[in-house]
Amino acid sequence: VAGPAAGPAAGGAEGAAEGGGLTAAQVRAAAALWGAAAEALAAGVTAGGAVVQAELLRAAHTARIAGLPRAEAAALRVVRGLRAARDRSAAQRLAELTGAFRELLYTAGLLASGAAGAGLAGAVRRSYEAGGSLRVYGLCREPVLSATGYGGVATHLLGVDGAHYSVSDVRPGGLSRARGAGAASVALGGAVLDHAGLARGGLRVVGATVSPEGRLGAGRGVRATAVGGVAWGEGPTAALFSRPAAEAVAAMPAEGAEPGLLGCDVRVVGASGDHVLVRELTPGAPLLRLAPAHPHPELPHAANLRRIAGHPGLVLRVLGRPDLDRAATLRPLAVGPVPGAEHSLRLPPEWLGRADLGYDRLQGAHFPGGAEGLVPQESAPAAGADPLADSPLWRVRRLLEAGVAGGRRAVAEAARGAEPAALAAALRRAGFGSAAELAAALTAEADRRPRDAFGRLADASAERYAWAWLAAAAHLAAAERSLVAASWA
Known part of the structure; x- marks a missing residue:
């Protein structure tokens, strides 16, 4: 496995700068950041103390001076995640730190190769x-x-x-x-x-x-x-609700930019934890999950969704942002009544047919008074299979997160015993042959113990391990995106 500096070393710093649009200083700064990120990944949270964080911060500062704000921001997210994890902060999520490491290694690796364009460097200020x-x-x-x-x-x-x-x-x-x-x-x-x-x-x-x-x-x-404003479904807003949600999601970019807003008319099925199960009012539509856009208890998103979940059979118009990391999940920002529907929301006229779930609080008067017309079309337990949660990819995710939490040593420990064979067998039975091979390569590299000419144990390369971890993480992200896209169809 070649390190990120192999490109500039082979072709020269000037050649990399001319071909990829980056300067020699930017390539050197990205290579230094890659090395610091690889060492931090090999250390993990358990050994990612002040020394490891200081090296990351120093490399991030060098990247900032060189004009690589995107790489700097990714490094700062990793440092904040390491600090929060070591302090056992309740707000820290291991999955978020794993994603931060993937973004940092991906960005620094491409920049250090010299093959990336100047657009990957990012912009310091937003241009208007x-x-x-x-x-x-x-x-x-x-x-x-x-x-x-x-x-x-x-x-x-x-x-x-x-x-x-x-x-x-x-x-x-x-x-x-x-x-x-x-x-x-x-x-x-x-x-x-x-x-x-x-x-x-x-x-x-x-x-x-x-x-x-x-x-x-x-x-x-x-x-x-x-x-003056316009009601939803009138004027230019009509296009937001004119096509099924599956088509709108399929037209969105797979990664990179934040997903845009989409609208749909749905019928409430019931509650599933903090989610609301709904089904779009189109024939053959899949079951969707409405999740709070902001789960903070001081914001009314979750409380409003709980009120909506308490009215199975209710039809309403939803405007939100799809969560492309979860199967068929929409994070609504506002809701309103469906035009012409008898059993829908009853909002005050001054609200112009919409309620902002982050600021307006739905009350009992905003729902239909009689429950006799609210007939659920299906029961809440009939949620169907979740292609993302039911796939064996969770085993790969657990392996990657174990590497972030416990470092290279934790992945090496996972390579011993019967677990690697069970992991590979489960993935291959489900058709994830590439995931099985990448997971096996990761565990093998983590457990590699090279020796010097005298037979003494030598330190294994952190960069080779980081490349193996990044390959498995990138493949996992792509596979999960494909499963999420399929859940909307």
């Missing part, structure tokens, strides 16, 4: 370009709460041409800032309205500036005037 004159309509509000202490709100908008935009107000303040920002004034071109009004209204913007992600900037030349 002139967008001309726009007319946008509000869709919903979403609380923003980060692990670094920032909080606020993002209001999602839709242009007359169907393009998605957003206006955000995120500042230091954490949970209290996220809860209060939903009614804060919109700082955009002198518009006299708050985020609550914008989510149900609209704007006419002159001299707009737009980021590649669709965020509207508040530059000096921007002028905005409040206009």
